[in-house]
Amino acid sequence: MKTLRPRNFASDNNAPICPEAWEAMQEANDGHVPAYGSDSLTDKACEAIRDIFETDCEVFFVFNGTAANSLSLASLCRSYHSVICHELAHIETDECGAPEFYSGGSKILVVQSNDGKVPPDAVEATVHRRDDLHYPKPKVVSITQSTEVGTLYTPAELQNLGALTHGLGLHLHLDGARFANALAALRCSPKEITWRAGVDVLCLGGTKNGLAVGEAVVFFNKELAKEFEFRCKQAGQLCSKMRYLSAPWLGILKDGAWLRHAEHANKCATRLSSGLSNIPGVQILFPTEANAVFAKLDDRVISGLYARGWEFYDFIAAGGSRLMCSWDTTESDVDDFIGDVQDLTKSSEDHSESHPVLRH
């Protein structure tokens, strides 16, 4: 019989709603207010985001990251333009062609590296490869922070990429589905790793941070936000009862809950990564810098873990087993997992485990 576990490592999207977001939603649930974003809670949530980034930016709330990315990219590009990103970028691998669809044909041009980050020289090479009218004209560099393999761009790396991108006449787009995890890990100010580094638009993730639903599209370059509300509406991304999409942001931004949750998830990942790295035969595939751990585990260990009720993905990004920590991961979840890997590693060494061991 498979053990039922209340929490797992499959995805930070599998976690429930954090209490701060839940309470904010409850508080918002009072009386009639104007729809479609004309309410005071939505105004306050936009203002809270401006305060955090210490600048006058344009803020829009949409339902999910795919919409945030693809609609913002569409507003940065014309149909004959292209977007340069890492080959593992969510916009390339996990959005079902939505960026191409909403931009009416903009092409994604991928670059490679071993750490999930877009290398500056690859951006230059991609832009300079061709300048004739048969090539989809590069217009945007899109990066992900933290990256799809759980690594981070340092503030200096971002500044360097931002300067290069703008120097080439391109815009810089940041997929921040896990921006909170990056910020909590880097311990810098939000502006330092966004507009000060040249980021034109940020897709600020709320869902993986603990919201029920919702991401914020933050335009630091306000020119680029022109008519963005029409794109949202056309794409079915304008929430009519907007207060329920915006109020939870107030809940998590107030008193820094968003960063506490992200920091907690990061700490769990660090604990998991160091515990696993001490087990002979286990290899950690990427530096654990945010809330993701990628580990190379033996096939017998993997099937043993599944049999014990653990869940995680083996198909994400560059391979290995991806273990995601979230705001509600506990230290004992981490320690139990490490203990099971140790246990299964030992038993697969003495080949005594022809059948998965049943416990509990």
Ligand SMILES: *Cc1c(COP(=O)(O)O)cnc(C)c1O
């Ligand atoms: C989860 C995620 C998104 C958002 O995905 P949706 O399922 O559309 O909300 C975007 N970018 C990255 C890097 C992600 O991990």
